[in-house]
Amino acid sequence: MAVKIPRTPVREQDPQVRATNFEEVCYGYNAEEAALEASRCLNCPRPRCVQACPVGLNIPGFIKALHEGDTAGAAAIIAQDSSLPSVCGRVCPQESQCEGSCVLGIKSEPVAIGKLERYVGDWKIAHSAECADTLAPRNGHKVAVIGSGPSGLACASDLARLGYEVKIFEALHKVGGVLVYGIPEFRLPKEAIVAREVDNVRKLGVEIETDVVVGRTITIDQLMDDEGYEAVFIGSGAGLPRFMGIPGENLNGVFSANEYLTRANLMKAYDKDYDTPIYEGKRIVVVGGGNVAMDAVRTAKRMGAEAFIVYRRSEAELPARVEEVHHAKQEGIEFRMLTNPVAVLGDEQGKVTGIECVRMELGEPDESGRRRPVEIPDSKYTLECDTVIMALGTSPNPLIKHTTAGLDTNRKGCIVADEQGRTTRPGIFAGGDAVTGAATVILAMGAGRKAAAAIHEYISSK
Amino acid sequence: MFKILDKRELAPKIYEMTVEAPRVAKSAQPGQFIIVRTDEEGERIPLTICDYDRERGTVTIVTQIVGISSNKICAMEPGDSFADFAGPLGRPSDLLDIPLEELKKKNILFVAGGVGTAPVYPQAKWLHEHGVRCDVIIGARNKDLFTYVDEMSRVADVHLCTDDGSTGFHGLVTALMDHLIENDGRRFDHCVIIGPMIMMKFAAMNTKKHGIPTMVSLNALMVDGTGMCGACRVSVGGKTLFTCVDGPEFDGHQVDFDEAMRRQNMYRGNKKTNPETHKCSCHGS
Numbered sequence: 242m243a244v245k246i247p248r249t250p251v252r253e254q255d256p257q258v259r260a261t262n263f264e265e266v267c268y269g270y271n272a273e274e275a276a277l278e279a280s281r282c283l284n285c286p287r288p289r290c291v292q293a294c295p296v297g298l299n300i301p302g303f304i305k306a307l308h309e310g311d312t313a314g315a316a317a318i319i320a321q322d323s324s325l326p327s328v329c330g331r332v333c334p335q336e337s338q339c340e341g342s343c344v345l346g347i348k349s350e351p352v353a354i355g356k357l358e359r360y361v362g363d364w365k366i367a368h369s370a371e372c373a374d375t376l377a378p379r380n381g382h383k384v385a386v387i388g389s390g391p392s393g394l395a396c397a398s399d400l401a402r403l404g405y406e407v408k409i410f411e412a413l414h415k416v417g418g419v420l421v422y423g424i425p426e427f428r429l430p431k432e433a434i435v436a437r438e439v440d441n442v443r444k445l446g447v448e449i450e451t452d453v454v455v456g457r458t459i460t461i462d463q464l465m466d467d468e469g470y471e472a473v474f475i476g477s478g479a480g481l482p483r484f485m486g487i488p489g490e491n492l493n494g495v496f497s498a499n500e501y502l503t504r505a506n507l508m509k510a511y512d513k514d515y516d517t518p519i520y521e522g523k524r525i526v527v528v529g530g531g532n533v534a535m536d537a538v539r540t541a542k543r544m545g546a547e548a549f550i551v552y553r554r555s556e557a558e559l560p561a562r563v564e565e566v567h568h569a570k571q572e573g574i575e576f577r578m579l580t581n582p583v584a585v586l587g588d589e590q591g592k593v594t595g596i597e598c599v600r601m602e603l604g605e606p607d608e609s610g611r612r613r614p615v616e617i618p619d620s621k622y623t624l625e626c627d628t629v630i631m632a633l634g635t636s637p638n639p640l641i642k643h644t645t646a647g648l649d650t651n652r653k654g655c656i657v658a659d660e661q662g663r664t665t666r667p668g669i670f671a672g673g674d675a676v677t678g679a680a681t682v683i684l685a686m687g688a689g690r691k692a693a694a695a696i697h698e699y700i701s702s703k
Numbered sequence: 704m705f706k707i708l709d710k711r712e713l714a715p716k717i718y719e720m721t722v723e724a725p726r727v728a729k730s731a732q733p734g735q736f737i738i739v740r741t742d743e744e745g746e747r748i749p750l751t752i753c754d755y756d757r758e759r760g761t762v763t764i765v766t767q768i769v770g771i772s773s774n775k776i777c778a779m780e781p782g783d784s785f786a787d788f789a790g791p792l793g794r795p796s797d798l799l800d801i802p803l804e805e806l807k808k809k810n811i812l813f814v815a816g817g818v819g820t821a822p823v824y825p826q827a828k829w830l831h832e833h834g835v836r837c838d839v840i841i842g843a844r845n846k847d848l849f850t851y852v853d854e855m856s857r858v859a860d861v862h863l864c865t866d867d868g869s870t871g872f873h874g875l876v877t878a879l880m881d882h883l884i885e886n887d888g889r890r891f892d893h894c895v896i897i898g899p900m901i902m903m904k905f906a907a908m909n910t911k912k913h914g915i916p917t918m919v920s921l922n923a924l925m926v927d928g929t930g931m932c933g934a935c936r937v938s939v940g941g942k943t944l945f946t947c948v949d950g951p952e953f954d955g956h957q958v959d960f961d962e963a964m965r966r967q968n969m970y971r972g973n974k975k976t977n978p979e980t981h982k983c984s985c986h987g988s
Contacts, residue, residue, distance in 0.1 A: 412789070415738055453726065458727065480929070480930065499933065500926060519973075523971060590965070638931070
């Protein structure tokens with residue numbers, strides 16, 4: 242019978258209004274909506290959604306508890322596998338993971354697993370006093386975690402639950418990694434959500450020290466030799482921005498998406514009370530088609546600019562989450578598909594005046610399986626703009642590699658680690674974007690959890 | 704939180720602060736910088752390390768009031784704490800990579816301008832402690848604007864010059880450099896220049912004329928200071944590098960100073976910067 246109930250729509254801020262503010266786009270479910278949506282789950286005996294989840298969340302389990310009106314129970318079930326449900330419910334690409342494999346999706350629409358997870362996570366934040374995790378007895382072993390992003394938080398949480406004395410070292414002044422510097426407020430509120438989920442990690446007994454740039458402030462060897470950490474997990478992410486290498490990229494008005502988003506998100510440049518400036522462009526072109534490109538272009542729109550996406554493939558190949566592309570379009574972002582920049586143009590003062598592009602068409606599939614974009618001859622044209630933001634992906638920061646002897650990296654600068662996160666140095670583990678290159682929050686969390694298990698095994702067998 | 708232990712005014716609008724930052728003090732090397740943030744609303748401001756005391760766990764910074772953020776930094780008093788003080792960042796001075804025996808044979812010249820004098824000090828001091836003597840040219844507009852002259856004189860041979868002739872040699876640092884080489888017959892085989900971008904540009908042109916290998920310490924705009932944002936991009940020998948992780952010191956004969964100066968003014972006229980006073984970020988110049 243459950244199949245007959247349509248997927249419960251989620252309430253969102255009006256596109257015209259939200260394109261001018263940084264408030265959250267999606268309001269999420271209320272209790273009635275969550276209960277109704279939870280009733281749609283078939284509670285499959287062999288749930289495909291769980292297999293499709295990088296952290297193996299007991300999805301039917303928590304939905305069943307929710308359906309039975311036991312939200313605290315649902316929160317406890319999620320907590321076994323994830324410390325960040327409010328984050329994941331908001332930023333996971335559910336359409337290609339849990340919801341993408343939901344049986345209901347074959348004939349109808351899948352259960353809104355992400356929105357339900359978010360509901361439970363937010364409920365837990367609102368009721369944090371009532372559902373305090375019990376502190377595991379300390380086992381006397383110290384583990385250092387480098388980076389307070391999704392992989393580090395997940396790794397630290399699991400280790401703390403096992404009784405380890407865990408300390409996270411964060412390079413920036415705020416905790417959360419990409420959750421605070423990269424993903425915008427309108428998609429993931431910083432104080433209301435990220436800071437509260439970090440609080441929950443702290444409640445497990447995890448200590449966090451900010452302003453420690455591992456590789457500069459202290460090295461991994463010093464952490465192990467001088468400060469007594471028996472194992473180290475590297476979850477330092479992929480923070481190094483890529484540029485295209487085209488003429489004009491150092492003109493005033495060209496930014497990496499990392500810079501633009503860091504100014505807006507971490508430094509709150511959109512808020513007049515904060516001192517950090519952000520470039521006041523009127524026509525902003527964002528180059529790229531991933532989630533970061535969508536975040537940058539929607540931030541630009543909210544800063545009052547006309548905002549464009551320029552992407553060299555077609556819409557079908559956009560790597561961004563479907564919901565982000567949909568939201569961006571609703572907000573009035575212009576998409577220029579099959580367009581590839583060849584130069585940034587500037588005036589005599591060195592300020593950006595436009596971006597020279599060529600039109601592309603799709604040819605034969607390339608090694609990624611996607612059809613390779615090929616330049617159409619004589620198709621060059623100029624798109625006028627005063628700001629260009631490059632959202633072309635990121636690579637891991639080489640700082641740790643350069644200061645840790647014996648730690649191997651591949652040709653892309655990613656740390657070499659096996660499925661369990663074991664690197665080429667005993668006692669040093671790694672996971673998340675530092676190993677895979679830029680990927681998703683949930684994959685990083687999954688890697689952090691696996692590494693936590695491997696660290697436990699490593700220290701237990703010493 | 705990072706507590707300010709001492710503060711003194713070195714010259715009008717130029718302040719020295721000694722800050723409790725044991726981790727930074729333990730790892731700091733000459734040539735490196737830190738990122739400071741006064742409070743929750745503050746910018747992340749890069750400042751070159753001017754001294755450090757590993758035993759006391761302190762790091763010394765020098766800030767000149769040029770805009771909103773440097774004003775906020777300089778308004779803080781002993782007993783107050785910075786919200787953040789991250790570092791040491793950037794690569795240490797290249798001099799540290801040269802074998803000591805070789806270094807002792809070199810004639811090393813530092814050229815310091817304005818508030819760039821203090822960042823020269825840890826390098827000169829390091830050389831002094833390792834038995835290497837060096838010369839330091841310090842230039843200022845007039846005699847009231849000198850900083851760190853006493854400290855520097857204890858570790859190096861100091862040559863002063865002023866634009867108005869009120870103290871020392873009458874003329875710019877470039878003219879004093881010429882004077883030392885051409886009139887006094889001095890010979891230098893390594894030069895490090897730290898100061899305002901325009902001074903570094905012309906001083907580096909001058910060392911090129913004299914054939915002296917030269918490093919300059921750039922004070923680019925930055926956000927994170929760890930290689931994450933690329934705000935501090937600089938063209939060196941036609942290649943784009945990041946000041947924060949590849950520098951802050953670069954080959955002074957390869958840096959595209961005109962681009963670097965243009966990029967320093969990226970936010971001039973922006974709502975958040977004060978066009979009256981805020982000319983650039985605050986490290987170095």
